[in-house]
Structure formats: structure tokens, C-alpha cells
Amino acid sequence: MNYKQAISIISICFSLFGCSEDYLDKQPLSEVTTENFFATASxxxxxxxxxYRMLPSTSIYNGDSRTDxxxxxxLSEELRGARLVPTSGGEWNxxxxxxxxFFLENYERSDDxxxxxQYGGVxxxxxxxxxxxxxxxxxEVPWYDTTIDPTDEEALTKPRDSRDFVVNKILEDLDWAIENMPAGQELYEVTRYTALxxxxxxxxxxxxxxxxxxxxGYEEFLQASVEASEELITNSPYAIYSTxxxxxxxxxxxxxxxxxxTEVILAREYSQALNIGHNVNYYTTTSSYGRPGMPKDLVNSYLNSDGTRxxxxxxYNQIFFTEEVDDRDPRLSQTIPTPGYTRKGQSMELAPNLGATVTGYQVTKFVTEPVYDTNGQSITDLPLFRLGEVVLNYAEAKAELNTLTQEDLDNSLNxxxxxxxxxGLSLEMANSNPDPFLSSQYLNVNxxxxxxxxxxxxxxxIELFMEDFRWDDIVRWKAGETLTQPIRGMYFPGPGEYDLTGDGETNVVLYEGERPGNLVSGVQYYELGADITLDExxxxxxxxDFDDRVFNEDKDYLYPIPRIELQLNPNLEQNPGWE
Known part of the structure; x- marks a missing residue:
């Protein structure tokens, strides 16, 4: 059953059970099911x-905008340090x-x-x-593995359980799914491999x-990651996609x-025929939306094509665009437009559209043909789990456990x-000469x-850019200081005419004062100090106005619990620093 079919089935559910349109958001199925339900596989x-509606949709590609x-x-509230304690909501749902x-309390009534x-694992x-x-x-959050009666005050006012308890329960559920679900490769359905x-x-x-x-005790969790990753790497049908x-x-x-x-383990499906789309093309190509851009420090992170830094x-911060992107890791030119860039399905070479990005480094990952540029019309399936992440998990977990070998790197990240x-990444060379540029970003790695x-x-x-991992990585690494570093974009020495495609033709004109006369078609014109600001x-x-951002190490790694929830449950305590 894929996402398209699921939408139809959920609609059938409404008529089958006579539930209101907002039923799935407000009431459990226990209120509407019949005695003979849960009998069949169907x-x-x-x-x-x-x-499946729990899985992210469009946020998979713009969640990184919370971060650097x-x-x-x-700028996001997280980057500005401007989060507040909400009265209600706040994802405490x-x-x-x-x-x-409720399902897990009833599904064993089936004889199948x-x-x-399969569905117990799901x-x-x-x-x-x-x-x-x-x-x-x-x-820490309260763990519930049974449905709660609305009159059960003890359960409703339960305090939080410990992190270790909750994580072990999470792993217990996943181990059950891994042990009991059949082996099978499905792009749009949860499988044993998704649980791994x-x-x-x-x-x-x-x-x-x-x-x-x-x-x-952190080692047991890293080892759990190693074992699950290794099982996927060595005993699954997935491989890193490459032609x-x-x-x-x-x-x-x-x-x-x-x-x-080949690589994607679970994806969110989109379809023009069924009018199920998202807005990645619109988000990255229009000048009237978020104008997302890659920051300079991330561009700097891409290695040269020979593996040197x-x-x-x-x-290195004052090298003009056509030179700085030349002869770099090929993933850079497949994530932002560089000289020679063409849209999918087209042959015209395009310069970065500085009107569609605040940093000058326009984003092109996930972008397809221009016919899908209208808001809500993109139909690229969005990966939720892929082997590319798993091999990185494996290498990192082993490195943090101090058990990583060169063979491990060659079988995963490389x-x-x-x-x-x-x-390929050399374990010996990396450890003998840690990168000062990265060291300045991650101060607590020793x-x-x-x-x-x-x-x-x-x-x-680099590999997981725009896949919504960055915030969680910064939190788990306790690396909040990275979010306070200066935000910068493309280098320009000042006003003048610039060629961003390397073909000898002017693409961009930066000017001061009055706009130049005799405008040339296809050339972008921006006023310094108004359209674009350059630093010293x-x-x-x-x-x-936001170069003095702060990250509070005592509170900003977690989000606050809404006030109303603390009133409803006096045994809940607010997260530190949010009191």
C-alpha cells in the first residue's frame, strides 16, 4: 500500500466509521470501531x-532553515535565539x-x-x-504504552520517564519490528529495513x-546504531546509488x-496525476518566497576535487565565485548552480539568481524542470530514510566508540x-592532521x-544537506556555538560588472546610487546597501542586524513545554531555563 492508496483508504475510513473530518486529529479509533474490526489483514x-501522516512532507527539505x-x-527563531514558551501547541500532542x-491492544484479535x-511491526x-x-x-517525556481512560487521573498526571527508559523502549519496539516483520523492499511502506x-x-x-x-552508558546506544547500520550495509538489497x-x-x-x-529505503510519494505536490521548485527559484541560500562557511567546507582542503x-574567503567553485567536490555543483549549470530537461546555462537567494549561493537540490515551478506543483519523491545516512551513522558511531578502522570507512562513508x-577518507591522515577550519566550528571534539x-x-x-538533519546533529553534538558564527554569502570586491558563469558575459551588476541606464536583458542589477549588503x-x-546572536547552552538544546500542559499536569516540570 503506497501513499496514494493510503489517502483513498483514509477517506474510506471516514465513511466506514461515520467519523467527522477532524476525527483522526482529535479522537482515537477506539471510539468508532466495531466489535468485528481487526479481524483481517485489510x-x-x-x-x-x-x-503514515506522521511522516514529514514538505518540511523534509526546508527544515534546515532552522540552522546554519x-x-x-x-532568520528562524532558533538562529535568533527568540523562542518563547507557548501557551498551547508547541508540538506537545x-x-x-x-x-x-489502541491498535496494539486490539490487533491480535486477528487470526492472520x-x-x-507485519502491521504489529508497522x-x-x-x-x-x-x-x-x-x-x-x-x-524526557512520559512513556505510555496503553490507551488512557479520560478519568484515569494518575496516568494523566504522570511525570516524565528518564531518557534511558524512553530510549530503551524505543529500541525495544524497533527490535520487535526487526525481528517479526518480513523482509521486503518497499519504497513507500514501512518495512523491516525501515525499522533498522x-x-x-x-x-x-x-x-x-x-x-x-x-x-x-552512552556506549550501548552507539553499539545499537553500529549493529543496525551494519545489518543494512551487509544484509539488505540497498546500495549507494551510482551509475x-x-x-x-x-x-x-x-x-x-x-x-x-537502489538507495532510498522509505520515501514520501508525490504525483501530478493525483494532484499531490510540494513546493521545492517554487521555494528555491522565486524571489517572492524564502530566498534560501547556502552560507559561505558551508561552501568553504567542500573539499577540492583532489581531497585537499x-x-x-x-x-579563501575572498576568492571570486567562478574560481572558488572550480575543481571542487562534485556535490557542490549538484547542490548550488555553478558555471555550466542547466535546469533538468533544459540546455540553457544559467547563472545563480541572486534575487532568489539571500547569500548568492542559490539552492538546486531537489529542483526539477521549470514546468513544476508553480507553488505546490513539485512532484519529486522525498527520501525519508536512505542508505547514504546509514553509512554515515555507522562510521560516526564507530569513530565515537573508538573502534573505527580503515576497512570500516571503506565499507561505508567512502x-x-x-x-x-x-x-576516500583516510583514518590515519585525518587523525594525524585535524582540520583547523572544522575545529573552530566544533570546539568540544577531542x-x-x-x-x-x-x-x-x-x-x-555536505551529503545530507537539505534533508533536515542539521538541527538534530547540532543538538546531539552539543555544538550550539556553531549557530552563533557570522552568516555570510558570496564574495564581491565592490560595485561593478560580474560574470558568474565564466563565459565572459556579464550576469550581475552591483551599483551604488542611481540604477544604471541602458539596462541589458538577462543581466541582474542590484543596489549595494539596499538589495545587497557587503561586509568589510x-x-x-x-x-x-543579527551578527550578535547568542545560544544559551543551559536551555536552547530543548524546546519548552507549553504552559497549559504544566497546568494540566502538575507533575510535569518545565525544561531547564524555560521556567
Missing amino acids: DLELYTNGF NIIEIE WDYLRDIN EAAKN ARFFRAYFYFEKLQRFG ALKSRVGLYEGTYEKYRGIA GNPQEDYANLFNSHDAIG FTNQAN HLRDRADMP GSNKGVILEIRRERR NGLIEPHP
């Missing part, structure tokens, strides 16, 4: 299809959990053992997914979260209309380097594996 499938990965015309628990294993996967999201956002991928993610998150806060074309393969993985099942050269025709951990973080930020070093400064 019943179990019908019920569990509703859980994607800079928009308005438990509706899905009650539906999941195969269906019970439900446990989603309970693990639900609680993992709550843990990432709020830290989530276990890989959860174990790495919690293991590093605890390690960088000095919490004992042997390093100049296109990375881009094609994300601008394919249909998810590429771009930031090793003098004055497959990503191979796809881009980049030199020890004998410092160099390789920094390189894995480089690889993770000639770098675009998209938010000059």
Missing part, C-alpha cells in the same frame, strides 16, 4: 495507514500515540499471523518514531547526545520524479566519496579520533 492495513545550513530572508496504542507480524515502528521525535524536542534505519538513527543520536554531556557519472549521480538521486529504490589556502569520484570525527561531520553536512571583507551579509 483491517490492520486500513488502520495503520493513518500512521539554509539561510532565508527571515499525543493523538497519534493513543491511536497506535503474517498480517499481525505500529511499533511508528510508536518508536513518535517517541523519538518527542525525545529530540523535549528530552530508524534504529541506526536513534542509537547514534542518543549515544552522542549522552557522550557529549558526560552521561555514563558511474560523478557529475550527475548525486543530483539525480534527488531530482528524480520517482524515488530511486579549500580552506588551507590564503584568503562509498559516498566514490559516487562523487572523490578520494581525543585520538578528533580528525576523523571532524571529517565525518564534514561529510554528513566584501562578503554578502544577509542579516547585518
Whole structure:
């Protein structure tokens, strides 16, 4: 059953049970089901299809705008340090959990053992997914594995359970799913492999979260990540997608209309025929939306094509665009437009549209043909779990456990380097000469594996750009200081005419005072100090009023619990610093 079919089935659910349109958001199925429901595989499938709405949709590609990965015309509350305690809402919502628990209390009424294993695994996967999201956002939360009667005051006023307890329960659910679900490769359905991928993610998150806060016992979670990752790497049908074309393969993985099942384990499906779309083209190409851009420090992070560091050269922040993007990791030119860039399905070479990006580095990942540029019309399937993440999880978990070998790197992270025709990461070379540029970003990385951990973080930020991992990575690494570093964009030495495509023709004119006369068609004109601001070093400064941002180490890694929830449950305590 895929997403398209699920939408139809959920509609059938409304008529079958006579529920109101907002039923799935407000009431559990326990209020509307019949005595003979949960009898067949179709019943179990019908019920569990509703859980797929928990998965992210369009936010998969713009969630990075909360962080230093994607800079928009308005800085996020997280970047500005402007979050407030909400009165209500704030994602403290438990509706899905009650539906999941009700299913798990009733699904064994079916006599279909195969269906019970499959859909029992789906439900446990989603309970693990639900609680993992709550843990990432709020830290310790109350664990419920049964439905709660509205009159059960003791259960409704339960205090939080410990992190370890909650994480172990999450892993317990995932282990059940891994053990009982059948092996099978499905792009749009949760499978045993999806559960392994989530276990890989959860174990790495919690293991590093605890390690960088000095919490004992973190090793067991990192080991759980290693084991789940290794199982996917060695005993699954998935591989890093590559056709042997390093100049296109990375881009094609994300601008394919249909998810590429070679690497993608679970995707969100979109379809023009069924009018199910998202807005990635509109988001990245229009001048009237967020104007997202890659920041200069991330551009600097991409290695040269021979594996050397771009930031090793003098004055690396003041190299003009056509030179700075030349001969770099091919993933850079497949993530932002560089000389020679063409839209999918077209042959015209295009310069970056500075009107559509606040940093000058326009984003092109996920972008497809111009016919899909209208808001809500993009139809690229969006990957939610892919092997590319899993191999990075594996390498990082082993590095943090101090068990990483060169063979481990060659069997995991270096497959990503191979796809881009980049030199493989050498454990010995990385650790013998840690990168000062990365060291200045991640101040608390130390020890004998410092160099390789920094390189894995480089690889993770580049490979997973625009896939909504950056905030969670910063939190688990306890690296909030990275969000306070200056935000800068493309370098221009001052007013003048500029060629951003390297073809000898002017693409951009920066001017002061009155706009030049005799405007040339196809040339972009921007007034310095009004349309574009340059700092004292000639770098675009998209938010000059926010260079004094702060990150409060005592509170900003977690979100606050809404006030009304603290009133309803006096045994809940507000997160530290949000009182």
C-alpha cells in the first residue's frame, strides 16, 4: 500500500466509521470501531495507514532553515535565539500515540499471523518514531504504552520517564519490528529495513547526545546504531546509488520524479496525476518566497576535487565565485548552480539568481524542470530514510566508540566519496592532521579520533544537506556555538560588472546610487546597501542586524513545554531555563 492508496483508504475510513473530518486529529479509533474490526489483514492495513501522516512532507527539505545550513530572508527563531514558551501547541500532542496504542491492544484479535507480524511491526515502528521525535524536542517525556481512560487521573498526571527508559523502549519496539516483520523492499511502506534505519538513527543520536554531556552508558546506544547500520550495509538489497557519472549521480538521486529504490529505503510519494505536490521548485527559484541560500562557511567546507582542503589556502574567503567553485567536490555543483549549470530537461546555462537567494549561493537540490515551478506543483519523491545516512551513522558511531578502522570507512562513508569520484577518507591522515577550519566550528571534539570525527561531520553536512538533519546533529553534538558564527554569502570586491558563469558575459551588476541606464536583458542589477549588503571583507551579509546572536547552552538544546500542559499536569516540570 503506497501513499496514494493510503489517502483513498483514509477517506474510506471516514465513511466506514461515520467519523467527522477532524476525527483522526482529535479522537482515537477506539471510539468508532466495531466489535468485528481487526479481524483481517485489510483491517490492520486500513488502520495503520493513518500512521503514515506522521511522516514529514514538505518540511523534509526546508527544515534546515532552522540552522546554519539554509539561510532565508527571515532568520528562524532558533538562529535568533527568540523562542518563547507557548501557551498551547508547541508540538506537545499525543493523538497519534493513543491511536497506535489502541491498535496494539486490539490487533491480535486477528487470526492472520503474517498480517499481525507485519502491521504489529508497522505500529511499533511508528510508536518508536513518535517517541523519538518527542525525545529530540523535549528530552524526557512520559512513556505510555496503553490507551488512557479520560478519568484515569494518575496516568494523566504522570511525570516524565528518564531518557534511558524512553530510549530503551524505543529500541525495544524497533527490535520487535526487526525481528517479526518480513523482509521486503518497499519504497513507500514501512518495512523491516525501515525499522533498522530508524534504529541506526536513534542509537547514534542518543549515544552522542549522552557522550557529549558526560552521561555514563552512552556506549550501548552507539553499539545499537553500529549493529543496525551494519545489518543494512551487509544484509539488505540497498546500495549507494551510482551509475558511474560523478557529475550527475548525486543530483539525480534527488531530482528524480520517482524515488530511486537502489538507495532510498522509505520515501514520501508525490504525483501530478493525483494532484499531490510540494513546493521545492517554487521555494528555491522565486524571489517572492524564502530566498534560501547556502552560507559561505558551508561552501568553504567542500573539499577540492583532489581531497585537499579549500580552506588551507590564503584568503579563501575572498576568492571570486567562478574560481572558488572550480575543481571542487562534485556535490557542490549538484547542490548550488555553478558555471555550466542547466535546469533538468533544459540546455540553457544559467547563472545563480541572486534575487532568489539571500547569500548568492542559490539552492538546486531537489529542483526539477521549470514546468513544476508553480507553488505546490513539485512532484519529486522525498527520501525519508536512505542508505547514504546509514553509512554515515555507522562510521560516526564507530569513530565515537573508538573502534573505527580503515576497512570500516571503506565499507561505508567512502562509498559516498566514490559516487562523487572523490578520494576516500583516510583514518590515519585525518587523525594525524585535524582540520583547523572544522575545529573552530566544533570546539568540544577531542581525543585520538578528533580528525576523523571532524571529517565525518564534514561529510554528513555536505551529503545530507537539505534533508533536515542539521538541527538534530547540532543538538546531539552539543555544538550550539556553531549557530552563533557570522552568516555570510558570496564574495564581491565592490560595485561593478560580474560574470558568474565564466563565459565572459556579464550576469550581475552591483551599483551604488542611481540604477544604471541602458539596462541589458538577462543581466541582474542590484543596489549595494539596499538589495545587497557587503561586509568589510566584501562578503554578502544577509542579516547585518543579527551578527550578535547568542545560544544559551543551559536551555536552547530543548524546546519548552507549553504552559497549559504544566497546568494540566502538575507533575510535569518545565525544561531547564524555560521556567
